[in-house]
Amino acid sequence: MSEAEELQKLADKEYEFGFVTDVESDSLPPGLDEDTIREIVRRKGEPDWLLEYRLKAFRHWQTMEDPAWAKVNKNVVNYQDLIYYSAPKPKKQLESLDEVDPELLETFEKLGISLEEQKRLSNVAVDAVFDSVSVATTFSDKLAELGIIFCSFSEAVKEHPELIRKYLGSVVPYTDNFYSALNSAVFSDGSFCYIPKGVACPMELSTYFRINAAGTGQFERTLIVADEGSTVSYLEGCTAPMRDENQLHAAVVELVALEEATIKYSTVQNWYPGDADGVGGIYNFVTKRGLCKGDRSKISWTQVETGSAITWKYPSCILQGDDSIGEFYSVALTNNFQQADTGTKMVHLGKRTKSTIISKGISAGKGQNTYRGLVDIKKGAEDARNFSQCDSMLLGDRCGAHTFPYVEVRNPSAKVEHEATTSKIGEDQIFYCNQRGISTEDAVSMIVNGFCKEVFSELPMEFAVEAQKLLAVSLEGSVG
């Protein structure tokens, strides 16, 4: 096969995970007003305090405007056209996995996440969110023995209202931004995790998100609280089926690390990016923030972003406790017409707080990749330390790589360093590989993987493998 044909074949390759599951949906009609929120609360059987919270958020949201500062081109989202609640119809109370809708199970099978398989073979507890409502939770009993609470957000509202009331909105208040306000008003479901004092969670906790019913906005809410001296590693991964219209995903993730606690949050994001002409794809506007509340606490974000038409998120750390540590490792890849505006905020409040930012952006096709970050050293942050590195790689001459870091220092004892580089894969490098019998495609994949190694090494084992595959798949057709 000639090179041109081969490239054509690769370029024609369609999104692997694009399929629609035919499950009867129990959805609210499109539109959003206070009655919609009351209806969500009624259907979910939520308490009054949560209704109050949602309504307050909604009222605040109405006073806000859709932000336009990010370096992205997007269609105007009509928030009245979205469906704010959609649940697979419960046929009856489920007692085991066998009773789960077989079509649902099949969907997970196609994605390579067999609950059965995972339950039996791996050491991973899976809380699968399928269209806003949790369908099955595994390993709960095992975790319960240690006092770890890992359940859907709705369940947590019922079972552990005191924890939810204490921590909901404590890191990302509904007033924070347009999308967090919207999420606070209409969030459907999500995950809640509480690790008690001194417990090291024995397994990686993971959630697979998936958007299904057409035109459904997905508004997840994740809250993780790590009590004193505990540790937890949480994995989040997603793939979404093919759609022609833009779908909005506005999740909120809040992490709270108390004294000497460690939270590691890893994401592999592979929502539908739209086709080669830029039609369709997910708008991924997510607010993620962690609070290092206690002394010597640590929060580490690792993300591999290869999907979505537009990715717009800044997983951040508020380093409040003395000696607390924040980390951000990111790989963002944009191909075709994808746009990514992502980065982090490290807010240093406590003494001797440390943060590390490693960001790798890869642009191919007509993709636009922007790193936007803030390192904010407040007055009281004695001896704070930050190191940031933002590297960009350009594949092709129609794409763009942009860097907009903000560094604000108000304490002289701080040491802040920022570095950024931009480069491309040299023809000599490709030639070197070709000479040794490595195809151009493989060579690019190899070099890109090397470029991202610092980030991949932060990922848990299973994810590291998946992430490398994802990069290779996402880059297909971009080399020529």
Place this chain on the structure above:
Amino acid sequence: MSTETVDPWHAMLSQQVADSAGAHSSLDQRRQSASELFQQSGFPTRKHEEWRYTPLKSVAQGEYSALLPADGALPGDDELATTSDIRIVLINGRFRDDLSDLTALPDEVSIRGLAGMLAENPDSVIESIDRLIPSEDHPFQNLADVFLCDGLVIDAQGETDARIHIVHAQDGSAVSGSSHVSGLVRLSGGAKIEILEEFRSRGTTLANIRWGMEIGSGCEFSRQRVVRPGCDVLYHGTRVQVEGKAIFRDLIAGSGARLVRNEIHAILAGPEGHVDLLGGYVSNGDEIVDHHTVIEHAVEDCTSREIYRGVLGGGSRGAFTGMIHVHQDAQRTDAEQSNDAILLSRSAEMNTRPRLEIYADDVKCTHGATVGELDDESLFYLRSRGVGLEEARRMLVRAFTAEVFKDLENEALKEQFIEQLQEAMPAAGESGS
């Protein structure tokens, strides 16, 4: 609230537009539209992204709204070790023939006051202003448009090499106020020009200076700017178009001004052009130093280098915003940028925003930014060898800023720049570090 504080400016603007009407139709139009823009937008607040770290509240209040008188004395003495024999003096924004000395001017170079040019041949000079300083909605550009009356026009054609010393002086000893200067530089035919631009002031003054430049193919333009202690508010904007194989070099050094906003917009419009932007400063008290640069790599094979270094003491604030924009066709671009700052005191503050916007794939772009305090270990090293604390601090600051002045050929001038910065250093005790 905000409209009240801007009011004195609005009144001044309307008056100026009415007074100067009828001089020249296209100039009238430019004045009129700038005035309208300013009436609408006024001075930006800190919510404006481009002015996030530069509070203009004190400027917006009426203190500076009057125009400084046309006459005035030259504040300060000529101290700089300049090698140029051509000297230009502008006092309160007016070109002063009587204080300037153009006798050594080579034939290929012409320097004229803008007011004179406007009177003689308005069409051609206004065409040049429109081309080299296009209208934009910017508070100081709007003011400069409305109050446009004098400045400089520097032309050089053919192979020549001239060194020019320009003194911008503000005399606010009688009344406080502002002055507005527009300058044009047009180089062609391989001309080489070196300019030493000096800013001096007495009293409460706002100097609003802007330049529009075109550096023709193969030409070279080098500029050193020095902000002398005693300056109050200085806005300095430069828009420069650099053609093929041409070079634009700029260096700004200074200390002791209450507020300095330095804006440079350099466009590399021809292949193999080069831009060099350097800056070194020491700030103290409640001073604000803001360097705001844009380098546009519009075509292939150009290089640019940017180094800004600041030492901040007292409650002073520094800001750096540096955009490098690489257009799609600008292959083989090589752009370097670095911004480093040392904070000497607990209340000093540094905000830095390096920005890269890149649309071409075969490029090498790097930027680096650091903020920290004087290195304790180095201080200890020096002190353990018998160097006093103050001397050790001065040595370290000297070493830190040396990078900026490295390429300056005039050794005496270099020494003066560094000395000025060292003088401005707050003592160890004062800064509370």
